[in-house]
Amino acid sequence: MLTSDVSETTGHRASEGNGMSQIQRPGALYRQVAAAIRDAIATGEYPPGTLLPSETQLIERYGVSRPTVRNAVAALRTEGLIDVVHGKGSYVRGAPTPALTIERTVSHDNGGTFTLDGGAGWQQPEKPHAYRTTTTMATGPLLGLEEGEALFGVDRLLIDPTTGTRALHQTLIPFATAEGTELADHPDTEPAAIYALFTEAGHTLHWTETVRARMPLPDERTTLHLHDATPLLETTRVTHGSGDQPLILETLRTSADRTQLTYRIAPEQPRNLSAIR
Amino acid sequence: MLTSDVSETTGHRASEGNGMSQIQRPGALYRQVAAAIRDAIATGEYPPGTLLPSETQLIERYGVSRPTVRNAVAALRTEGLIDVVHGKGSYVRGAPTPALTIERTVSHDNGGTFTLDGGAGWQQPEKPHAYRTTTTMATGPLLGLEEGEALFGVDRLLIDPTTGTRALHQTLIPFATAEGTELADHPDTEPAAIYALFTEAGHTLHWTETVRARMPLPDERTTLHLHDATPLLETTRVTHGSGDQPLILETLRTSADRTQLTYRIAPEQPRNLSAIR
DNA sequence: ACTCATCACTCGTCAGTACGAGTGACGTCA
DNA sequence: TGACGTCACTCGTACTGACGAGTGATGAGT
Incomplete structure (x- = not known):
C-alpha cells in the first residue's frame, strides 16, 4: 500500500534556464516505492548489511508490477544506497567509511x-x-x-x-x-x-x-x-x-x-x- | 546490426571474495548497444552538445526493442556521458570542465x-x-x-x-x-x-x-x-x-x-x- | 499581426510475460 | 562420508503493448 495522498508539488520555483532540469516528480509510482524503501533504510528498518525484500516480495507488498519495482531498486542503486548481487538480493550499503x-x-x-x-x-x-x-x-x-x-x-x-x-x-x-x-x-x-x-x-x-x-x-x-x-x-x-x-x-x-x-x-x-x- | 561475434569471456579471474563483484558481461544486448553508442561518442561521431538519435531511431538502427534501447541509454546516463531531456532527446555531455x-x-x-x-x-x-x-x-x-x-x-x-x-x-x-x-x-x-x-x-x-x-x-x-x-x-x-x-x-x-x-x-x-x- | 489550439515528435511510466543465469541448500547416490 | 545433481530462490535480460507528459512547429483563428 502506497501513500495514497501524494501532495502534488505544483508550484516549484521557476527554473533559471539552466538547461539541465530533471525535477523530482514524486507522482511516479516507482519513485514512491523507492522513497518508501529509502525511508525504511533511513529509519533503520533495514540496517546496513541487511538483505532487502526480494523483488517478488516488493511486488506483493506494494502491489505493483516487476518493472516498477526494478525501476525503484535501480533508483536506489544509482544513489549508492544498496548493492544488488545477482543470485542473492539487494544489500543495504553501509555509510561509506573511507578506509x-x-x-x-x-x-x-x-x-x-x-x-x-x-x-x-x-x-x-x-x-x-x-x-x-x-x-x-x-x-x-x-x-x-x-x-x-x-x-x-x-x-x-x-x-x-x-x-x-x-x-x-x-x-x-x-x-x-x-x-x-x-x-x-x-x-x-x-x-x-x-x-x-x-x-x-x-x-x-x-x-x-x-x-x-x-x-x-x-x-x-x-x-x-x-x-x-x-x-x-x-x-x-x-x-x-x-x-x-x-x-x-x-x-x-x-x-x-x-x-x-x-x-x-x-x-x-x-x-x-x-x-x- | 550488432557485433554478431560476441567473444564470451568465460574464464574470468575468480573474485577475491570482496562481496561486491558486478563484472562486465558484454553478452547482454543492451550493453552492446550502449558500447556502440559510447564508441560513437568517443569517436567523435556525436560531438558534445549533439542530439543522439531518438529511441525510435535506435530501435530501428540496432533492431532491438524499446526496453533494450532505454536500458542502454540508462547505462550511458549513469556513466554521465549523456543528458536526457524529456520532450527533446539525449544530448552528449561535454567534458566536465570545472568552472x-x-x-x-x-x-x-x-x-x-x-x-x-x-x-x-x-x-x-x-x-x-x-x-x-x-x-x-x-x-x-x-x-x-x-x-x-x-x-x-x-x-x-x-x-x-x-x-x-x-x-x-x-x-x-x-x-x-x-x-x-x-x-x-x-x-x-x-x-x-x-x-x-x-x-x-x-x-x-x-x-x-x-x-x-x-x-x-x-x-x-x-x-x-x-x-x-x-x-x-x-x-x-x-x-x-x-x-x-x-x-x-x-x-x-x-x-x-x-x-x-x-x-x-x-x-x-x-x-x-x-x-x- | 498576433494568439492559441493542434499535432507530431520526444522521453517517462506501467503493465504483463517469458526465459536465462547465479546461488545455495537439500537430498540422492556412490 | 563424500561428490554431485536437482531445485527453489534470487536478479538479469528481452519482448510486447499502452498511455501519459513535455516540447516545438505548424497553422487556423481572431
Whole structure:
C-alpha cells in the first residue's frame, strides 16, 4: 500500500534556464516505492548489511508490477544506497567509511626527508607500463606546454595491502624535463626517486594539487573494483621546480568510497592576520 | 546490426571474495548497444552538445526493442556521458570542465590577511538557517568530542554569481568553543568573522581539510541543481586553535562537475630533503 | 499581426510475460 | 562420508503493448 495522498508539488520555483532540469516528480509510482524503501533504510528498518525484500516480495507488498519495482531498486542503486548481487538480493550499503586516508601533510623527519601520499604503503602488483604520448588540451596547460608536445607516460596500478584499496597512478614527463637526466632512459623511475633527482640537482620543489571527482569510465570501474554508483577521486599533482616551471604531472585515481584526502593548512608565519573567506 | 561475434569471456579471474563483484558481461544486448553508442561518442561521431538519435531511431538502427534501447541509454546516463531531456532527446555531455576552482593556497597580502576559499565570491541568496544539534558518530571524533555533545549548527546556501555554481555550507560549533564569545548569541556569524574572532583572542589557527566524494542524496541533488550521475565534492574543514584543540567544523558540498579544489604544497623550510613518496 | 489550439515528435511510466543465469541448500547416490 | 545433481530462490535480460507528459512547429483563428 502506497501513500495514497501524494501532495502534488505544483508550484516549484521557476527554473533559471539552466538547461539541465530533471525535477523530482514524486507522482511516479516507482519513485514512491523507492522513497518508501529509502525511508525504511533511513529509519533503520533495514540496517546496513541487511538483505532487502526480494523483488517478488516488493511486488506483493506494494502491489505493483516487476518493472516498477526494478525501476525503484535501480533508483536506489544509482544513489549508492544498496548493492544488488545477482543470485542473492539487494544489500543495504553501509555509510561509506573511507578506509584509506591519503594525507598530504608536508612534514619533516630527522633525515630531512618528508612524505607526501602519507601512510599508504602502496604496492605495485604489476610492472609499470611506460609509453609515449603527447600533451592534450587538458594536460598541456598544466605543464605550461602547447598541445601535442611529446611526453613520457607511465601507468601504475597501486594496491594498499592493508585495505586492498586500488589506485591508478599516471606520470607524465615532458621531454624537456627528462632531457639530460636519467629519466630519458628510465621514465618509469618512482616518483619519489624523481623528486630526489631534482632536489639533488639543486631544485626547490613545490607542488600544486587539484582534486576532482567524476563517475568512472567502464574500464576504470573494473580495474579499480568500484562498486555501483561510486565516484572516482582524481588528484592531479604538478611538481614545480625552482622558478615555478612545471616539471612533471601525476594523476592519482582512487575509489571515492574508500579514500579521502587530507590536507593540513597553516599560515607560514603566524603573524597578524585578520580576515578569511 | 550488432557485433554478431560476441567473444564470451568465460574464464574470468575468480573474485577475491570482496562481496561486491558486478563484472562486465558484454553478452547482454543492451550493453552492446550502449558500447556502440559510447564508441560513437568517443569517436567523435556525436560531438558534445549533439542530439543522439531518438529511441525510435535506435530501435530501428540496432533492431532491438524499446526496453533494450532505454536500458542502454540508462547505462550511458549513469556513466554521465549523456543528458536526457524529456520532450527533446539525449544530448552528449561535454567534458566536465570545472568552472569553479576553489583554491586553498594560504597566501598573505599586504594587510596581513589571507584567503581560503580563494576567488569564489560566494553570495547567500537565503538567510542562514541556525539550529542546534548534537555530535554524531562522524562529527564527534573530528571535534574531539563524545557522541551526543551539544552543537550550534548553521546551514547556508552559497551561490557563485559568475558561474551560478551552488554550494551547501554547514558550520558546527561546539558549545564549549562558543562559550564566553559572541558566538553563543550569534552562531550564524560568518566563518571569516569567526576566524578573526579567535585570532584576536590570541589563537594561532590552522586547518585540517579532508576531501571526499559521494553520490548526492535526492534533496542535495535538487538544492544543488546537480546533473545526472554527478558526484558531490564534500570538503570538511576543522579549525584548530592554539594547542591543537578543534574549535569549529565546516562542511562544504559542491557539484563535482563544476568544482575543483586546488592545494598548494610546499615544504616550510626548503633545506635538505631527499625522499618523497 | 498576433494568439492559441493542434499535432507530431520526444522521453517517462506501467503493465504483463517469458526465459536465462547465479546461488545455495537439500537430498540422492556412490 | 563424500561428490554431485536437482531445485527453489534470487536478479538479469528481452519482448510486447499502452498511455501519459513535455516540447516545438505548424497553422487556423481572431
